[in-house]
Amino acid sequence: MTRVPKHHDTESRTDAADGEWCSASASVPAESDRVFLDTVIRHDDGPLLLYYPRWSHRKLPEYSYVSGRFPHPSSQADHLATERHPIYIPRSPTDWSDCEWYRYGIDLYNHGYYWESHEVWESGWHGLGRAGPAADFLKGLIKLAAAGVKAREGNEAGVRRHARRAAQLFLECRRGRSSGAGCCGGLALDALEAMAGQWNAGAATIVARACQFQSVNLGWRLQPRIPAVQSQQVRVCSPSRLHFGLSSFAPADAVAADPERTWFGGLGVVLETPQYELVVRRTMDAPSTTVTNNARVNCFLQRWQRTHPTFGVSWVTVDVVQRIPGHAGLGSGTQLGLSLAHALNGLWGVSTCTPHDLARSVGRGLRSAVGTYGFTAGGLLVDGGKRTGEELGQLELQAAVPYEWRFVLVRRTGQRGCHGDAERQAFDHLRGTPPEISDRLRRLIAEQIVPALATADCAAFGDAVHTYGKLAGECFRPCQGGPFADASVAQLVATIRRLGISGVGQSSWGPTVFAITPDQATAQGLVETLRNQAGDDPMDYHIARPRQMGTSLEPLPDLAETSGQR
Numbered sequence: 001m002t003r004v005p006k007h008h009d010t011e012s013r014t015d016a017a018d019g020e021w022c023s024a025s026a027s028v029p030a031e032s033d034r035v036f037l038d039t040v041i042r043h044d045d046g047p048l049l050l051y052y053p054r055w056s057h058r059k060l061p062e063y064s065y066v067s068g069r070f071p072h073p074s075s076q077a078d079h080l081a082t083e084r085h086p087i088y089i090p091r092s093p094t095d096w097s098d099c100e101w102y103r104y105g106i107d108l109y110n111h112g113y114y115w116e117s118h119e120v121w122e123s124g125w126h127g128l129g130r131a132g133p134a135a136d137f138l139k140g141l142i143k144l145a146a147a148g149v150k151a152r153e154g155n156e157a158g159v160r161r162h163a164r165r166a167a168q169l170f171l172e173c174r175r176g177r178s179s180g181a182g183c184c185g186g187l188a189l190d191a192l193e194a195m196a197g198q199w200n201a202g203a204a205t206i207v208a209r210a211c212q213f214q215s216v217n218l219g220w221r222l223q224p225r226i227p228a229v230q231s232q233q234v235r236v237c238s239p240s241r242l243h244f245g246l247s248s249f250a251p252a253d254a255v256a257a258d259p260e261r262t263w264f265g266g267l268g269v270v271l272e273t274p275q276y277e278l279v280v281r282r283t284m285d286a287p288s289t290t291v292t293n294n295a296r297v298n299c300f301l302q303r304w305q306r307t308h309p310t311f312g313v314s315w316v317t318v319d320v321v322q323r324i325p326g327h328a329g330l331g332s333g334t335q336l337g338l339s340l341a342h343a344l345n346g347l348w349g350v351s352t353c354t355p356h357d358l359a360r361s362v363g364r365g366l367r368s369a370v371g372t373y374g375f376t377a378g379g380l381l382v383d384g385g386k387r388t389g390e391e392l393g394q395l396e397l398q399a400a401v402p403y404e405w406r407f408v409l410v411r412r413t414g415q416r417g418c419h420g421d422a423e424r425q426a427f428d429h430l431r432g433t434p435p436e437i438s439d440r441l442r443r444l445i446a447e448q449i450v451p452a453l454a455t456a457d458c459a460a461f462g463d464a465v466h467t468y469g470k471l472a473g474e475c476f477r478p479c480q481g482g483p484f485a486d487a488s489v490a491q492l493v494a495t496i497r498r499l500g501i502s503g504v505g506q507s508s509w510g511p512t513v514f515a516i517t518p519d520q521a522t523a524q525g526l527v528e529t530l531r532n533q534a535g536d537d538p539m540d541y542h543i544a545r546p547r548q549m550g551t552s553l554e555p556l557p558d559l560a561e562t563s564g565q566r
Contacts, residue, residue, distance in 0.1 A: 050354075050358060050551075051110060051111070052342075052345065053229060053346070054229050054553065055107050055229060056100055056103040056104040056106075057555055058107070060111055060113065060554075061108075061113060061116055062548065062549070063215070063400075063549060064112055064113045064116065064548070066115070066152045066153060069400060069403070070400075070403045070548075073119075096186055096226060097226040101123065102124060105120040105124075108120060109144075110221040112549070114147075114148030114149045115145070117141075121145065122142055125139055133173055133176050136169050136173045137169075137170075137173050137189075140196070141185075143163070144163070144192075147159045148218055151206045151207050151209075151210040152214070159199060159200075160200050162199075163199035163200035163203070164200050166199070167196035170193040170196060174189040183225070185224055187224050195220055206219065213395075213397075214379060214398060214400045215377060215378050215398065215400050215549050215550070216376075216377050216549075229555045230555075231556055232282045232347070232558045233279060233347075233556045234281075234343050234346050234347060234553045234555055235277065235556055236339045236551060236552075236553055236554070237277045237278075237554075238336075238338060238375055239270045239271055239335065239375070239547045239551070240330040240332070241269065241371050241507075242407065242507040243266060243331065243368060243371075243507055243508040244268050244468055244507075245267075245441070245471075245472025246266045246367070246368060247266050247267075247441040248263050248433040249263060249475070258388070259387060261435075262385030262386060262387055262394075263388075264368055264369075265382075265385030266383050266385075267381060267382045267445055267449070268368075268371075268380070268383075268507075269381075269401055269407070269546060270374035270378045270380075270381070270546065270547040271330075271547055272545045272547045274325060274544075275335075277320075277321040278339050279319040280316055280347065281316065281556075282315055282347050300337040301318075303363050304341050308361070316347065327417050328411060328415075328417060328510075329507035329508035329510045330507060330512060331370075331371040331374070334364045334365070334375070335371065337362035337364050338364060339551070341361045342551065343553060346555075355373060358375075358376075359391070359392055365391070368383060369395065375551050376551065377395075377398045377550045378550050379547070380397070380398070380399045380400075380401050381398050382396040382398075383396070402456045403545070403546070406517045406518075406520055406522070407514050407515070407517070407543070407544045408515040408517060408526050408527060408542070408544075409513070409541070410492060411510075411511045412540075413539060417485060417508065417510045431475075434475075437471065437475065441468060441471060444464055448460070449464045449468065458503070458516060458517070461503060462501070462503015463503060470483045470505070471483075484510065485506060485509060485511050486510075486511075489506055489513060495530070495533070496526070501517060504516075520543070523543045524543065527541045
């Protein structure tokens with residue numbers, strides 16, 4: 001692990017310097033180093049760390065703006081609320097802990113919202129009069145955020161230019177301070193200078209990383225030595241996912257017999273809705289053995305408890321505010337389990353967690369890793385599969401999906417897909433995916449699906465996804481009679497295709513059918529047509545946006561604080 005510079009060791013965190021920045025690169029750190037770890041984004045050693053704590057109560061935006069890829073935030077009223085001239089302006093290095101907009105900028109930067117953190121810090125820079133040590137410190141942070149924006153745009157020269165300027169500003173700010181006062185905003189200036197230097201030196205690698213993982217933090221987080229938000233309750237909103245099909249699978253004995261082959265790869269897209277919204281809180285009341293009347297929630301809580309025996313889940317309550325329909329092919333089980341694990345980690349101070357750790361703690365990701373990585377990153381995800389003995393598939397690509405695209409979800413009311421024992425028995429008895437079919441599926445991903453996404457060609461993307469899903473589904477013919485769950489699903493797919501929508505398929509085991517459309521108007525028109533054709537046949541319709549970012553915890557005001565404000 002690379003750490004620059006090291007201000008204190010892992011045994012004396014409370015005696016640390018006023019600020020710390022660190023990063024991790026090629027290797028997985030020892031457990032004792034986890035407290036210092038920023039984001040590791042390498043598909044060969046476990047990318048996409050989930051991160052907590054938070055430094056503000058403000059909600060994170062729906063997407064991280066990149067020019068030409070998403071609507072400009074000025075057209076989205078609720079994207080980012082910030083004053084051009086903040087009311088509270090810190091005048092000394094010790095005043096920043098009360099500065100909400102500064103803390104919000106830290107949260108934005110840490111979660112990969114580079115353009116947004118740039119805007120928030122720039123508003124403070126204007127408020128400070130754009131001159132003086134504090135303004136120069138903010139300008140350095142602005143330049144760091146700008147380097148992240150340029151990385152997302154694929155502009156290596158821009159990354160280097162902004163990183164060099166950030167390093168210069170932090171150096172000047174440090175030289176202008178009296179001896180021993182090398183911190184501002186709770187951050188060590190020499191560490192920030194070194195961080196900017198690594199952005200400059202590693203610009204080519206960072207840009208390549210931004211192309212491979214398009215909606216995540218690019219490797220460094222800020223950890224100011226100012227108090228993080230302390231809360232006894234958190235909200236977590238986790239997305240649903242479409243799974244377009246496995247690129248390879250086989251019975252357990254066949255998997256064990258071929259340890260060099262990768263299994264259970266595939267791809268899918270993460271959606272904003274339907275979603276799970278949970279409010280999880282620590283309670284000071286006497287512990288109880290049942291914290292909720294939801295058996296599925298209790299099952300995941302007990303699984304998490306077994307991997308975290310020093311914490312007591314009987315001291316929490318869980319409110320399920322919104323839910324993903326169960327056994328509909330939308331990944332509800334994985335999202336519920338990961339949401340609970342992430343919330344419990346946050347409440348008990350687990351500051352970073354790999355997707356592997358999270359999935360292991362609640363027993364998910366046994367085959368496909370699309371739902372697990374979708375929880376942490378959003379977008380389109382290509383799961384490269386896993387070899388015998390590996391816990392979770394390797395993430396090969398995470399890419400933003402065009403903001404304008406819409407996914408129409410259709411299923412017969414009350415219909416449920418294969419799950420539980422029936423699903424396990426199916427995998428045990430199916431012959432599996434022939435190697436030549438796996439090769440064709442992987443070529444479809446590399447040669448058609450990903451290139452069509454890169455050029456925002458909705459029709460080509462949809463047609464390739466349909467071909468992929470049908471080919472992958474044929475491997476399940478022995479247990480479902482064809483590439484789709486049943487005849488009614490196959491008929492619905494054919495009906496939508498006849499209406500001119502090429503990107504149609506079944507998500508996972510079904511019964512949900514998805515249709516990929518280029519915009520909201522097309523999606524609404526399709527729903528109206530299908531509703532008219534269905535007549536009295538009870539069907540559920542839903543139009544979903546693609547989700548671009550990973551899930552994060554939102555700290556909520558404690559109940560006592562809320563009561564006192566009324």
